[in-house]
Amino acid sequence: MEKACHSVPEFTDLYRKLERSVTLSGKSQSTLTNYARCLAHITLHFNCSPLDLDEEQILDYLHVLKSKNKTPSESFFKHTVYGLRYLYRIYELQ
Secondary structure, X not given: OHHHHHHOOHHHHHHHHHHHHHHHOOOOHHHHXXXXXXXXXXXXXXXXXXXXXXXXXXXXXXXXXXXXXXXXXXXXXXXHHHHHHHHHHHOOOO
16 A cells, blocks of 8 residues: 555545545444555556546456456455445545
8 A cells, every 4th residue: 555655646645535434434444454455456557546547447457357367366356346436435436
């Protein structure tokens, strides 16, 4: 996550809003960690905030994740999807 914060400055604000929302909703620290890790990964992959991606870019990214045989794991894929959904709800983009 630190690398994403340094590489894409917008990620710092995104993470703070994610942290606040997860805490206020009573979700666990591991939920925050998993969502943030997956969102940092997509941020570094595209070198921009996930909020700046269009639907096709996200679908292509998810397809690449799902197509890999060894990594990432199925849980990483699911946390990526759930993290993106949660993020878009926070920013009212759904």
